Amino acid sequence: MKNIGLVMFLSLTAVFAGACRSSDDQLAFALKQAGTNRAELERVLEYYRSDSLKLKAAEFLIRNMPYHIGVHEWIEDPQGQSYEFDLEIGIYDEILMSRMDSLSACGYKIRTEKHRDIEVVSADYLIENIDLAFEVWQKPWSRSFSFDDFCRYILPYRIMNEPLCSLRREMQQRYLHYLDSAGFTTPGEACLFLNGMLKKRYTYAGFSPTYPSIEEMNKNGRSNCEGLAIFYAFLLRAVGIPTVVDRTVWAKSTDGHAWCAMLDENHIFQTFSGGDSDFETFRIVFSKRRKLIPPKVYRRTFDIQRPDIVMEDDGYRTFLKNPYYQDVTDSYYNPFFDLRVTLPLEAGEKDSYIYLCGSSTNNYQVLALGERKGRECIVKNVVGDNNFIIAECRDGANLNFLTGVLYLDSLGNITEGIRE
Numbered sequence: 001m002k003n004i005g006l007v008m009f010l011s012l013t014a015v016f017a018g019a020c021r022s023s024d025d026q027l028a029f030a031l032k033q034a035g036t037n038r039a040e041l042e043r044v045l046e047y048y049r050s051d052s053l054k055l056k057a058a059e060f061l062i063r064n065m066p067y068h069i070g071v072h073e074w075i076e077d078p079q080g081q082s083y084e085f086d087l088e089i090g091i092y093d094e095i096l097m098s099r100m101d102s103l104s105a106c107g108y109k110i111r112t113e114k115h116r117d118i119e120v121v122s123a124d125y126l127i128e129n130i131d132l133a134f135e136v137w138q139k140p141w142s143r144s145f146s147f148d149d150f151c152r153y154i155l156p157y158r159i160m161n162e163p164l165c166s167l168r169r170e171m172q173q174r175y176l177h178y179l180d181s182a183g184f185t186t187p188g189e190a191c192l193f194l195n196g197m198l199k200k201r202y203t204y205a206g207f208s209p210t211y212p213s214i215e216e217m218n219k220n221g222r223s224n225c226e227g228l229a230i231f232y233a234f235l236l237r238a239v240g241i242p243t244v245v246d247r248t249v250w251a252k253s254t255d256g257h258a259w260c261a262m263l264d265e266n267h268i269f270q271t272f273s274g275g276d277s278d279f280e281t282f283r284i285v286f287s288k289r290r291k292l293i294p295p296k297v298y299r300r301t302f303d304i305q306r307p308d309i310v311m312e313d314d315g316y317r318t319f320l321k322n323p324y325y326q327d328v329t330d331s332y333y334n335p336f337f338d339l340r341v342t343l344p345l346e347a348g349e350k351d352s353y354i355y356l357c358g359s360s361t362n363n364y365q366v367l368a369l370g371e372r373k374g375r376e377c378i379v380k381n382v383v384g385d386n387n388f389i390i391a392e393c394r395d396g397a398n399l400n401f402l403t404g405v406l407y408l409d410s411l412g413n414i415t416e417g418i419r420e
Contacts (some may be wrong), residue, residue, distance in 0.1 A: 026063040031064045043123040060151045064303045070163045073210035078107035093207040105142035119409040129157040136240030138187045153242030156302035159230045187241045199275030226258040234273040247260040248294035251358045251386040287333035298325045315396030329381040336381045337412035343375040359387040384410040
């Protein structure tokens with residue numbers, strides 16, 4: 001999955017300090033971070049001054065906004081003009097990759113712009129999204145969810161790092177009447193109905209040259225797994241179905257994966273890929289197919305998460321330090337264990353972060369954060385039957401391996417040496 005490693009680097013110590021602030025302090029901090037855009041955000045708060053519940057919703061969005069960014073990528077021709085890369089449905093990924101290679105050889109380039117939400121989001125955009133979200137919260141399949149659940153899983157306008165999208169109203173107008181006429185009363189029924197309805201219109205493409213946007217997916221009907229998950233999560237939120245995106249980095253290959261998780265009426269997240277006709281299919285694939293069993297699973301949230309490990313940051317960049325990721329490995333289908341290793345040699349004087357990497361099979365990609373205290377290393381909630389290497393960062397940029405390859409079996413036992 002291209003772009004699965006997109007990161008926004010932040011000091012976890014700073015994020016922890018922010019997470020410990022009171023709600024009022026977080027809101028004040030966010031407004032200060034807005035700079036010249038502060039007036040737009042204050043206009044939203046003033047607009048809802050007489051509606052206490054919508055005001056709380058607006059405050060939730062603004063106080064959790066400071067670290068959200070949108071990434072806009074496009075292809076530019078040698079003359080500096082935007083070039084539309086056509087992800088035609090039915091074209092093999094190899095052909096698309098070859099086409100992009102040919103364009104690159106001719107001087108075409110991928111351009112990237114990043115924008116902080118707190119600095120660019122308009123009052124009109126937030127007000128429209130808040131009002132539309134409240135409308136669908138009253139639907140039979142969503143009205144039982146608490147205000148906290150509503151704020152976390154239906155209200156947010158952003159899914160991951162896609163550019164800001166203004167299609168919420170259009171999505172509601174296009175799909176809501178199908179759910180109304182069918183008389184659904186649970187989010188699961190409504191979700192699977194839309195999946196079945198849309199599975200031929202919006203499909204998976206293993207290759208996408210640029211970071212996905214909802215508008216492009218809506219137009220082309222094809223994207224990589226992250227783009228597909230973003231699109232479905234946005235669409236489902238638009239009709240009042242509480243949805244987030246979960247992701248992993250494989251330990252047995254060089255790729256990663258992203259998919260949707262929907263909160264059901266029993267407050268259990270049901271997982272699926274766009275177009276799945278039931279939830280059990282995804283569960284079986286992720287628990288039975290050995291190569292696809294995730295070593296760790298992370299959920300992308302809108303609200304800032306309190307870091308599990310708090311210590312002086314070492315400067316190494318990884319998506320795992322993004323404050324909007326929550327470790328949810330313990331809610332998935334496979335046994336997990338705390339990986340504990342005692343280093344054979346004296347370690348550094350200071351306690352430090354450690355990084356659980358895959359082996360050469362996945363190009364030593366970072367899978368999880370842990371901590372070293374003296375010679376003792378611990379990484380929590382790791383799924384077994386995988387090869388790992390423990391590393392740390394000493395220069396703020398590069399990883400140094402602290403161990404050889406370790407194999408954690410499906411019972412939680414650790415042995416040295418790689419296992420196929």
